[in-house]
Amino acid sequence: MAEHCENNGKPVFDKPKVELHVHLDGAIRIETILDVAKRRGITLPVCDEMRNLCTVAEPSSLTEFLGKFNHYMHVIAGDRKAIKRIAYEFVETKAKEGVIYVEARYSPHFLANSGVDPIPWNQEQGDITPDEVVHLVNQGFSEGEKAFKTKARSILCCMRHEPRWSMDVVELCKKYRKDGVVAIDLAGDESMKCESYPGHKKAFEEAVKSYVHRTVHAGEVGAPSVVKEAVDVLKAERIGHGYNTLKDEALYRKLLQDNMHFEMCPVSSKLTGACGPDFTKHPLIRFKQDKANYSLNTDDPLIFNSTLNSDYQVAQKYMDFTEEEFKRVNINAAKSSFLPAKEKEELLYQLYEAYGMLNDTSF
Ligand SMILES: O=c1[nH]cnc2c1ncn2[C@H]1C[C@H](O)[C@@H](CO)O1
Numbered sequence: 495m496a497e498h499c500e501n502n503g504k505p506v507f508d509k510p511k512v513e514l515h516v517h518l519d520g521a522i523r524i525e526t527i528l529d530v531a532k533r534r535g536i537t538l539p540v541c542d543e544m545r546n547l548c549t550v551a552e553p554s555s556l557t558e559f560l561g562k563f564n565h566y567m568h569v570i571a572g573d574r575k576a577i578k579r580i581a582y583e584f585v586e587t588k589a590k591e592g593v594i595y596v597e598a599r600y601s602p603h604f605l606a607n608s609g610v611d612p613i614p615w616n617q618e619q620g621d622i623t624p625d626e627v628v629h630l631v632n633q634g635f636s637e638g639e640k641a642f643k644t645k646a647r648s649i650l651c652c653m654r655h656e657p658r659w660s661m662d663v664v665e666l667c668k669k670y671r672k673d674g675v676v677a678i679d680l681a682g683d684e685s686m687k688c689e690s691y692p693g694h695k696k697a698f699e700e701a702v703k704s705y706v707h708r709t710v711h712a713g714e715v716g717a718p719s720v721v722k723e724a725v726d727v728l729k730a731e732r733i734g735h736g737y738n739t740l741k742d743e744a745l746y747r748k749l750l751q752d753n754m755h756f757e758m759c760p761v762s763s764k765l766t767g768a769c770g771p772d773f774t775k776h777p778l779i780r781f782k783q784d785k786a787n788y789s790l791n792t793d794d795p796l797i798f799n800s801t802l803n804s805d806y807q808v809a810q811k812y813m814d815f816t817e818e819e820f821k822r823v824n825i826n827a828a829k830s831s832f833l834p835a836k837e838k839e840e841l842l843y844q845l846y847e848a849y850g851m852l853n854d855t856s857f
Contacts, residue, residue, distance in 0.1 A: 506806040507820040510594040510848045512827035512841070513791050513802060515709075515734055515757035517681070518600040518631065518648075519563065520794025521587070522570060522580050524548065530576045531569045538569070549799045550765045556715045559766045560683065562797045563604075568615035572607030572622050574630060581634025581646075589642035591802045595841050597832060598635075599649035599679050602627040602666055603659045610659070624659075628666050632674040645841075647676040647833070649709065654682035657693025664697040667706045676832035677707035680728065684716035698728040707832040709734055709757065714768045718742035725749070732757055732830060737769055737777040755787045755830035760808045761800045762793035773812030782819060789827035790820075821849045 524545055531538045538544055547565045550558070570576045581598075588596045603610045605627040607620035628650065635646040650667050652660040660680075667678050678701045680694055701708050710724035714735035721739045724730040732755040733739070739746045739756070758778050763769040769776055781788050790805050792798070809815040828841045846852050 505592065505803050506810050507817065508592065509821070510824070510845060511592050511802065512789065512824050512831065512845070513588065513593050513596045514732070514755075514789045514827050514831060515759055515791035515793060516596065516598050517651075517794050518580065518584055518598040519567065519570070519604060520797055521584055521598070521792070522566070522796050523583055523587070524796065526576075526580060526583060527566045527569050530573060530579075534569070534573060536569055538566075545799075549797055551799070553764055553767050553771050555767045556683065559794075559797065564615070567604060568617060571605045571615055572617050572620045574622065574626075577605055577622075577627055577630040578634040581631040582638045582641075585635060585638025585644050585646045586642050588646065588802075589638075589644040593644055593802065594844060595645045595647075595828065595831065595833070597647050597649050597676060599651050599681070600631065601651040601653050601659075601681070602663065603653070603656065605631075624662055625666060625669070628670050628675065629673075632670060635674055647674050649677040649679045649832070650675060651679045651681040652694055652697060654680060654684065654691070654694075656682075657691040660693045660697035661700070664700045664704070664706060667701065668704050671706070677709055679708075679734065680710045680724075681734070682711070684711055684714055684720055695727060702729050707731055709832075712736060713738035714763070715766070718745050721745065721749075725754070731755070731832075735759060735763065735768065737763060740777050740780055750784060750786055753787050755789070755826065756781060757791055758788045759791045759793035760805050760813075761798050762791075765798050773808055776813060778809070779813050782813065782815070785822075787826045787830060788823065789830070790823055821845075821851070825849075 548562055570580060602624035604614050606624045607613055607617045607622050609623035631648060639645055650663050652663045664678055667675050708730050709732040710728050710730040711734035712724035713721040718738055718741050721733060721736055722745055734757045736756040760778055764771055792800055792802050792805060825845055828845055831838060
């Protein structure tokens with residue numbers, strides 16, 4: 495059994511949690527993929543084989559990991575019922591994990607089959623645009639929130655390799671800001687520098703101008719220069735992963751000073767090969783020692799066959815995380831969330847109350 499799956503049933507931190515970095519399309523239930531495929535008449539390998547195809551059990555590379563989406567995205571993309579269903583089920587899953595607020599990210603273009611060039615996943619042309627995808631996910635999240643009492647908001651992803659989609663993405667963030675979309679992200683293969691992609695830069699400039707919050711995948715497998723660029727050029731307010739920031743001490747110090755939030759995903763970092771396999775030497779330990787501003791997240795639980803508890807287990811078992819640190823992590827996550835000020839205050843209040851800290855002024 496993989497290290498991160500040990501004792502998976504018993505919650506390490508059985509208190510309300512906040513998750514800021516999880517890909518909706520990397521968090522689909524395998525049973526749902528199989529069920530939707532059956533309804534749509536799409537032939538897939540049998541259950542166990544499908545599970546093996548969609549997951550990584552041993553450390554691989556970011557490229558190999560990103561290839562996993564090819565095995566199932568064609569089943570969900572371009573299907574209204576399926577898109578809404580994955581959003582709804584996602585909220586149910588997070589509620590069961592004890593998450594009271596989650597920001598889930600996805601690329602609206604990757605789930606569309608119309609108004610997107612090229613049409614992804616070898617789909618036939620259909621009539622579901624990126625705009626309708628966002629509407630469907632918003633509906634799924636809103637119904638999920640009513641049913642399971644966990645609040646879910648969306649971050650819309652630009653993809654590094656498709657700069658032509660990025661202006662659409664920021665426009666969708668603006669259009670749906672009152673309907674559950676809280677920020678823009680840049681995901682995908684980080685070795686592609688965005689200096690050479692004015693499409694991303696323009697979109698992030700528009701985001702700044704229109705008060706759309708920004709996070710960027712950087713320093714996961716890429717050099718510290720990608721982190722620097724995310725902060726200086728794309729005006730990122732949070733960094734997705736950011737492990738390699740530690741390779742540039744001056745940059746790390748500056749970001750610590752600026753209270754930059756790092757969205758850390760320990761299980762993911764091992765299985766994508768972003769960090770070495772020995773969790774006792776993980777960059778997260780330095781962030782913890784320095785009392786940096788970071789959160790703990792699953793990233794793509796379908797592909798890593800993990801839950802949020804897996805990441806907390808790794809932190810506890812290999813990185814000496816205490817209950818106090820788990821509380822601090824979640825309070826930082828709430829403070830760094832992209833919720834409007836009043837909702838953020840309410841979220842923080844819920845955490846302080848659940849953590850028995852309403853009279854504690856040290857936070
Ligand atoms: O860990 C990641 N790094 C970079 N890109 C990622 C990661 N996990 C998922 N993605 C990509 C693949 C998804 O289809 C896309 C939008 O969620 O974002």
